Amino acid sequence: MSIRVSSELGLELAGFVPYRLNRLAVGVSNHLSDIYRERFGLDVPEWRVMATVGSRHGCTAQHIAESTRMHKTRVSRAIAHLEERELIERASSAADRREREVRLTKAGRRMYVELVPLVLERERELLACLTKEQLRGFLAGMELLESFLGLQE
């Protein structure tokens, strides 16, 4: 008598939350990247660096890596690209000459103030498919999951 190997142990990828969450994140990211990729020629790491530096002038690559949770090499390369395009500039920190303070250039600031409202509008537009109450419930769930996984802050 052999063990009955059911083809269905209760896993259907389409209904599996980790899989759905990944698919949703990719979908949202694509929806958003239409703006920063096609209209501004930024990829994801570059966009995140722009977003971070835009609200934390003079921050370090270290800070960007921590707050975006990107690997430091990914940050380093994104910064290098943005510097080539003259959207950001760097100066060694006086206090610690290992550090380099990152700032938007004039052109970078122009892009930032044009880009951010478009991106926020896209977020608003996406979330508009939920009622206030549904949004509250969704965000509450996200926060609990984030904190369960130690992602909060």
Next chain:
Amino acid sequence: MSIRVSSELGLELAGFVPYRLNRLAVGVSNHLSDIYRERFGLDVPEWRVMATVGSRHGCTAQHIAESTRMHKTRVSRAIAHLEERELIERASSAADRREREVRLTKAGRRMYVELVPLVLERERELLACLTKEQLRGFLAGMELLESFLGLQE
């Protein structure tokens, strides 16, 4: 008189839903991959192929690509790896000799029936940080967002 360029246009990456969603998906995926990577030596594409084939014996690479939303080359390579490890096997379809029907081998089935319960337990354990009501609200939000982005099914 220059335009006041506020450093704060209302974008704080840490509170930006697309960014948080991506971070959460990565976190959940890492939490899960501890199981299928470290204990079974599978990477993400391989795990998805195993999961799909396990519940759809004899399906094609085409079907796997559609239902996991992975690029067909990614599927093709994952299948090749799994075949090398003798976890799956392929046979040309009689009806259409371009197609190759994919099935788990005995070893593959053994892995599948061991792996799936562990993975489902991880999901359950993760979602246990939400009450029934909170989970309902979170899933409802996910469904609406999925359908807004055309990801449903």
Next chain:
DNA sequence: CAGAATTAGTTGCGCACGCAACCACTTGGG
């Protein structure tokens, strides 16, 4: 029924990523 268009699947190529090693600089302990 022959040739064009389409589809399943594989492969060559260029690119982005993460790891580990590295350089330059700073900090801490004897």
Next chain:
DNA sequence: CCCAAGTGGTTGCGTGCGCAACTAATTCTG
């Protein structure tokens, strides 16, 4: 004060990815 340990940042290397081009088989069309 000096050397060891630690930190910010960059780079070489191997790997996995998607695109585009390809092969083989099928379907559509006149």
